[in-house]
Amino acid sequence: MTPETQIELSGVNKHYGSFHALKNIDLTIEKGSFVALVGPSGCGKSTLLRSLAGLESISSGTLKIAGQVVNRVPPRKRDVAMVFQTYALYPHMNVEANLTYSLRLKGVKKDKVREAAREVAATTGLGALLTRFPRELSGGQRQRVAMGRAIIRNPKAFLFDEPLSNLDAALRVHMRKEIRALHDRLGATSVYVTHDQIEAMTMADFVVVLRDGVIEQQGKPLDLYDFPANRFVAGFIGSPAMNFVPATVGGDGRSLVVDIVGGQRIGLSRSLEPGRKVIAGLRPEHLALSASDAALRVPVGIVESTGFTTYISTATDPELTVVETGRSSVKARDVIGLSIDAGKVHVFDSLTDARL
């Protein structure tokens, strides 16, 4: 069975005056999937989400929700629910009124509204708070009300606009799992905007990386991690970020001469045109300390330990970051050997930044 398409964008553009916010966006979102839109601030991810909600009109292209073209359909007729970064709870209504606002607008009968409110309150753990006002709730509770307000409608799609960015770190990790669990339980279609690639990687089935209004890459989270389409995606996905080192393909075509501490060599698992200028991408977690002769010899700059992992920054230009699990005996100003599996070296064109 081929999965059903819930949201479909083709050739979508958005202009604000002379500013081109979204450039030819083509995107298909399957029913029941959890899609993350991720990118640095100003990349157009929020604009894209607001266009889905109908809060922004698109300048050209087609936008379909559940097979219906909704380019000119106002938000209230799109049957999508949105969770805002600021939660946007109605301050003059109590929790129950906030939850049931959409149902009351639809003219649902009073006892049905009550029942729905109780049901949603139970799912979101708000049962005891129904008569409270938003100002009397903690950040996490407000977040739940915002979620509940979306859930109660049973919409065609849930749109999340950085819903966790106002929570503290511990609660954020917890709510991450909770939102994902809720998504699975409801079998809903979710579009989730975030600037935090870890949220995107951990929560989503499908990640869309945007930059300057362009989709740089879309795919499954681990595919993006393993096969980044270009240097931008490679640097954006993964934490700590990938190291980039200018390099030249060796005479044999199967090694790189990296431009670091006097041109040392690393192996490649495939062959490239000898002498070509490239950028080598080395993930911190793929660099291993090694005593072998083939290893890169580099001086150590700073060593930071979190107890479980140790981050080693080298005193080289460009600086390399290395992640070691466990404790490390490496100290600043030591010289260490680094090795990397030839199959884990990413190579990008030095001019176009595209993956080679």
Add this chain to the structure above:
Amino acid sequence: MSTTWGQRLLLVAALILAALYLFPLYWMYVTSLKAGSEMYATPPAFLPASPQWQNYIDAWNVRGMGGFMWNSVVIALGTMSLTAVLGTGCAYVLARYRNVWVDVGLFLILMLQVLPGSLMITPLFVGFSQFGLLSFPRFAVVLAVTAKAMPFYVVLVRATFMSVPSELEEAALVDGNSRVGAFLNIVLPLARNGILVSAILIFMQAFGEFVYAKSIITDKALQPATVGLNSFLGPNTNDWNKIMAYATIYVTPILAAFVLLQRRIVSGLTSGALK
């Protein structure tokens, strides 16, 4: 040490200024309770020997205050309602849309605020007479005062609207409301305080209006209390105690309202302005 002395000095200066400013008010209340001869006594009595409450009854009956007060209330209520109905929508639009034309509009509105009423009255009078509005003089005054009060109201209420986050409106739109519905259901209730306070200020302003009413309303039966009060003053006026009683009846309700609502008015004026 020096700061406390400096502060004390400033406090004393402030108290003196306040006393200077409030003395006429005090003198109005005292005089309104004095007997005819007591008014001219030297040295003046700072408290009336035997309060003449009869002055108030006389002022109300002899001067026909009922009619004047009613006209003041009609003009003030009319101005307040018209300003609130027209100005609220205007303020909302100016708060939500940001572009060059909005800035130009705001500038023009502030310009209107600068023009003094006594300057505007001649062209207004000519215009009203052309349109035959002088046959409805109280309505004409309401129109004129509304035009004058509008900028003040729009600027205040716009600040209130700007303090209501637009996400709330967007949430309401996504939740299934129309733009008008979101405005009435979400934005208006949240801006209620600011609107109320601004409307009350407009009421007070219109209640004390003099220049337009004096120029436009010639029929004594339609004149507000300010114009009435003015007409009692003349070279041969000697019943100052009655006039002061009249003034007391006129301003005390406004003063009382202001004192009662003072905290709300101040917070209403600054909310939104700070954000």
